[in-house]
Amino acid sequence: xxxxxxxxxxxxxxxxxxxxxxxxxxxxxxxxxxxxxxxxxxxxxxxxxxxxxxxxxxxxxxxxxxxxxxxxxxxxxxxxxxxxxxxxxxxxxxxxxxxxxxxxxxxxxxxxxxxxxxxxxxxxxxxxxxxxxxxxxxxxxxxxxxxxxxxxxxxxxxxxxxxxxxxxxxxxxxxxxxxxxxxxxxxxxxxxxxxxxxxxxxxxxxxxxxxxxxxxxxxxxxxxxxxxxxxxxxxxxxxxxxxxxxxxxxxxxxxxxxxxxxxxxxxxx
Amino acid sequence: xxxxxxxxxxxxxxxxxxxxxxxxxxxxxxxxxxxxxxxxxxxxxxxxxxxxxxxxxxxxxxxxxxxxxxxxxxxxxxxxxxxxxxxxxxxxxxxxxxxxxxxxxxxxxxxxxxxxxxxxxxxxxxxxxxxxxxxxxxxxxxxxxxxxxxxxxxxxxxxxxxxxxxxxxxxxxxxxxxxxxxxxxxxxxxxxxxxxxxxxxxxxxxxxxxxxxxxxxxxxxxxxxxxxxxxxxxxxxxxxxxxxxxxxxxxxxxxxxxxxxxxxxxxxxxxxxxxxxxxxxxxxxxxxxxxxxxxxxxxxxxxxxxxxxxxxxxxxxxxxxxxxxxxxxxxxxxxxxxxxxxxxxxxxxxxxxxxxxxxxxxxxxxxxxxxxxxxxxxxxxxxxxxxxxxxxxxxxxxxxxxxxxxxxxxxxxxxxxxxxxxxxxxxxxxxxxxxxxxxxxxxxxxxxxxxxxxxxxxxxx
Numbered sequence: 062x063x064x065x066x067x068x069x070x071x072x073x074x075x076x077x078x079x080x081x082x083x084x085x086x087x088x089x090x091x092x093x094x095x096x097x098x099x100x101x102x103x104x105x106x107x108x109x110x111x112x113x114x115x116x117x118x119x120x121x122x123x124x125x126x127x128x129x130x131x132x133x134x135x136x137x138x139x140x141x142x143x144x145x146x147x148x149x150x151x152x153x154x155x156x157x158x159x160x161x162x163x164x165x166x167x168x169x170x171x172x173x174x175x176x177x178x179x180x181x182x183x184x185x186x187x188x189x190x191x192x193x194x195x196x197x198x199x200x201x202x203x204x205x206x207x208x209x210x211x212x213x214x215x216x217x218x219x220x221x222x223x224x225x226x227x228x229x230x231x232x233x234x235x236x237x238x239x240x241x242x243x244x245x246x247x248x249x250x251x252x253x254x255x256x257x258x259x260x261x262x263x264x265x266x267x268x269x270x271x272x273x274x275x276x277x278x279x280x281x282x283x284x285x286x287x288x289x290x291x292x293x294x295x296x297x298x299x300x301x302x303x304x305x306x307x308x309x310x311x312x313x314x315x316x317x318x319x320x321x322x323x324x325x326x327x328x329x330x
Numbered sequence: 331x332x333x334x335x336x337x338x339x340x341x342x343x344x345x346x347x348x349x350x351x352x353x354x355x356x357x358x359x360x361x362x363x364x365x366x367x368x369x370x371x372x373x374x375x376x377x378x379x380x381x382x383x384x385x386x387x388x389x390x391x392x393x394x395x396x397x398x399x400x401x402x403x404x405x406x407x408x409x410x411x412x413x414x415x416x417x418x419x420x421x422x423x424x425x426x427x428x429x430x431x432x433x434x435x436x437x438x439x440x441x442x443x444x445x446x447x448x449x450x451x452x453x454x455x456x457x458x459x460x461x462x463x464x465x466x467x468x469x470x471x472x473x474x475x476x477x478x479x480x481x482x483x484x485x486x487x488x489x490x491x492x493x494x495x496x497x498x499x500x501x502x503x504x505x506x507x508x509x510x511x512x513x514x515x516x517x518x519x520x521x522x523x524x525x526x527x528x529x530x531x532x533x534x535x536x537x538x539x540x541x542x543x544x545x546x547x548x549x550x551x552x553x554x555x556x557x558x559x560x561x562x563x564x565x566x567x568x569x570x571x572x573x574x575x576x577x578x579x580x581x582x583x584x585x586x587x588x589x590x591x592x593x594x595x596x597x598x599x600x601x602x603x604x605x606x607x608x609x610x611x612x613x614x615x616x617x618x619x620x621x622x623x624x625x626x627x628x629x630x631x632x633x634x635x636x637x638x639x640x641x642x643x644x645x646x647x648x649x650x651x652x653x654x655x656x657x658x659x660x661x662x663x664x665x666x667x668x669x670x671x672x673x674x675x676x677x678x679x680x681x682x683x684x685x686x687x688x689x690x691x692x693x694x695x696x697x698x699x700x701x702x703x704x705x706x707x708x709x710x711x712x713x714x715x716x717x718x719x720x721x722x723x724x725x726x727x728x729x730x731x732x733x734x735x736x737x738x739x740x741x742x743x744x745x746x747x748x749x750x751x752x753x754x755x756x757x758x759x760x761x762x763x764x765x766x767x768x769x770x771x772x773x774x775x776x777x778x779x780x781x782x783x784x785x786x787x788x789x790x791x
Contacts, residue, residue: 077649096553098648133621137647252604252651255557255632255643262625 064217066119066237068110069170070143071181071197072103074127074134078186099134102182104141104250105243110180111142112248113215120144122176124169126154126162132266140253140261147173151270156285159188163196164287168278169269170201178220179240183208194242205240206233210247332399335377335421341399342381342423345391350429352380361424364411365470365663367670369723372414372753377421384429386502386510386541393539393783394508396423402786403506405535407477408449410470412673413752415481415534419787427476430541435460439516441499442545446476453545462547465491465582468748469660476540482532484748486583486659487615489575489708491548493748495531500544503530506779516544529774534750535785537778551617553624554582556652557631560589560608560641567610568684570638571707574614575680577634579627582615584708585659591666591702595658598665603658608641612707613659615652663713666702671716671723672731672754676738677747680710689737690714697730711747735762751789759789 074097082091099107110121123138125131126149135146149169157165170176179198184191191207198205211223213232222241224231235241253261271280281287306322308315323329331338335353342351352358362374383389396403402422409416418424427447433456434443440462444453450464451471457464466478468485477483479501484493491497500514513527514520530537561567571584589609596603605611614631618624628645635643646652663673678686687703694701699719705712714734716727724730735745739762751759760768772790775782 096649101650249602252558252644252646255628255635255645258645258647259625259629259632 064118066113066117066177066215066217067175068113068119068121069173069176069179070103070107070110070121070123070138071166071179071193072107072123072125072134072138073100073182073185073187074098074125074131075100075185075187097130097134099137100182100185100187102184102186102243102245104182105245105247106180106182107138107141107143108248108250109209109212109243111251113178113212114142117215117217122147122173124149124166124173126150126157126165126169132268135266136261136264137253137258139264140258141251142253145267146264147267147269149269151283153271153280153286154284156288157283158288158290159190159192159196160289161282161284161287163193164200164278164282165284166193167197167200168274170197171277172269172274177218177237179203179238181240181242183242183244191242194240198240201238201240203238203240204235205242206231206235207242208244209241210244212247331401331421333401335379338396338399338401338423339379341395342379342392345395346381346383346388350382350384352382358424361406361409361426362418364409364414364416366412366414366417366754367667367672369671369718370414370754372417372419374418375421378418378424379422380424380426382426382429386430386504389425389427389430389539389541390504390508390510392423392425393504393506396783397506397508397781400781400783403539403783404785405476405480405539407446407474407480408470408472409477410468410473411477411481411752412675412749413746413754415750415752415788416477416785417753419753422783425539427539427541428474435462435547436516437462440547440549441516442547444475444543444545446474446479446539446541446543448475449473450475450478457547458550460547461550463550464497464545464547466494466497467656469663475543475545479531479540479543480533480535481750484706484709484711486585486656486706488706488711489584490580490582490617495528497546498527498531498543499546501527501530501540502542503538503540505538506781506783510541511538514544532750534752534788536775536789537784539784549619552619553621554615554617554652555624555628556646556655557612557614557616557628557643558605558646558655559612559614559631559635559643560605561610561612561639562608562641563639564610564687565684566638566640567612568687568707570612570634570640571683572680573634573638574631575708577630579616579630581627581631581708582617583613583706585613585704586707586712587611587613587659587662587704588702591662591704592658595662595665599658599661601654601658604655605641605644613655615656662702662704666715666717669718669721671718671727673749674714674716674731674734675705675711675746675748676714676734676743677709677711678738678741678743680708682741682743683707683710683712685741686712686737686743689741690734693730693733693737697724697726699724699726699730709747710743732758753788756789756791760791 121143123143123146181194209222214221358380404418405425406416430445431448468483592603702715
């Protein structure tokens with residue numbers, strides 16, 4: 062048994078993608094149309110932390126930035142194995158792009174103090190950028206490995222991971238402190254126990270606002286003010302529906318017609 | 331039949347148009363069977379024609395024509411039944427209403443008007459889009475409204491909302507004479523004489539053809555969770571069920587399933603079942619209008635579970651996690667189907683469920699047979715499977731089934747709680763129902779369908 066590691070897991074609350082409605086006119090997600098859940102990739106990140114905790118011992122801190130309602134996701138994280146949870150919520154954080162989000166999260170991690178490993182999901186299902194993890198590492202000035210799909214070994218001061226980048230695999234040893242982002246292949250998140258879930262409803266969630274780490278941060282880099290990204294246009298591709306056509310009449314002619322259609326659709330040459 | 335199937339084909343073409351009358355065997359293959367295991371599924375007849383009308387008027391004309399020519403008509407829905415109920419066992423017409431699949435949701439009245447050919451999946455989606463909920467879930471969402479009504483379908487969510495009968499508020503039906511009747515309506519109260527509508531529900535296509543229905547919808551529950559409760563002893567699991575219901579919690583579903591069968595189903599889907607301790611497991615679906623309401627129910631269930639020696643219970647909260655659990659549960663049948671002879675749906679008063687299971691254990695030992703058992707513990711409905719041995723139907727299969735039925739009836743139960751009589755249960759139906767009741771049913775059949783053209787050979791021999 063090695064000394065307990067300090068692991069920080071970054072979580073985002075997202076709408077349940079199976080239920081959420083999309084406004085095709087504005088290109089916006091109607092967040093009120095579905096219940097909010099932990100971003101599925103972040104569940105893999107949390108599960109990875111819990112597996113490390115089970116193997117070598119660790120204290121897991123879950124951090125999320127979002128509205129007050131994101132507390133529910135942090136409670137869920139506690140039910141699933143996090144030891145404590147911090148919610149970053151403040152109007153000044155709102156409207157953040159990935160840069161401002163990463164900056165805020167990095168400040169919060171600094172505020173937590175000592176940590177060995179930060180684990181994030183590879184991306185969120187509502188933003189899909191995969192930028193926040195690596196950007197947080199840059200702000201913290203620590204090394205990172207993205208797209209980790211296997212954790213091979215954990216030691217007191219380092220971790221050995223397999224990362225998939227495009228067509229290639231990399232086996233990388235990362236010295237602590239460091240950050241990894243994990244894919245959905247890294248594990249299968251477990252269901253929480255009913256008892257833990259009931260208990261987590263009463264768990265205390267630490268809430269921080271912009272003033273909580275004013276000593277470590279420059280407020281100008283928070284939220285919309287700190288976000289250089291602007292959305293110029295949202296384009297929603299039309300979903301192609303399956304089409305059916307019945308070819309009738311002379312068998313040979315029908316066969317030729319089918320061949321032509323398939324050729325035009327580039328199914329055959 | 332007064333005329334040849336060729337002539338029937340021509341007659342049908344003049345009603346619905348050439349395109350919707352199918353005579354090639356290979357094009358109607360899927361309409362010759364239902365989901366009954368191969369070993370016992372009745373064989374389809376040789377001379378058949380498949381017709382797909384698009385309107386009530388066309389259905390009416392088809393029936394009038396068939397009645398005049400004395401041609402048997404086999405109405406089919408999604409063909410998901412398990413007792414050969416829709417298999418066309420005599421030469422005649424297969425009637426599929428799949429083109430009649432419109433659904434209109436009446437939000438004000440919390441009801442939907444659905445054509446008989448709409449699928450359960452379509453209805454669930456339409457209700458959801460209107461912010462409402464159609465809870466019935468017999469397993470296969472390809473089932474059609476007409477079939478759900480004809481068979482009075484049940485399924486896992488009957489504990490809270492009941493079976494199909496509890497949803498149907500009105501039906502449009504066509505009699506064999508071609509006459510169109512509208513029974514019931516968007517009414518909660520209706521006492522106009524004998525309730526013909528409820529006579530039609532569960533009549534298995536033998537009295538009339540249902541073309542449209544008014545169905546009750548519910549407000550979408552804002553919050554739901556699925557629990558998995560593992561028990562080492564089956565008695566503990568079964569004993570916990572009435573205790574949960576007595577505690578004031580009414581779950582959407584309470585399912586009893588063995589770990590072995592759950593693993594078989596998960597394996598069949600390429601998944602892993604999340605709870606590997608506890609041979610006997612209860613799956614409980616809870617829904618409510620708020621998180622607090624659902625969690626207070628969870629707490630009560632947790633207490634009952636603990637009192638009854640349950641192991642560590644797990645909870646699924648996200649849509650995705652809950653769907654995965656329900657999918658495994660719904661696929662036990664598909665996983666076992668290949669090696670299955672028959673799936674029974676014996677139903678006893680909830681308090682006698684354990685007695686029935688003990689009896690089935692005895693039979694399993696005496697016959698040396700693997701009898702997978704699972705079912706809707708919240709409503710006393712148990713699915714016992716008779717399995718093949720070395721790929722063959724064992725010689726004792728009928729005797730064994732007979733004994734299971736006898737045990738069920740002696741415990742105050744019925745041989746079928748969900749699947750109906752269809753073709754397969756005719757013998758037992760006549761064995762376990764009094765002559766007087768059977769005669770009354772026969773008379774009713776004669777009044778509706780004097781020429782016996784509608785789904786002949788079902789319910790009655």
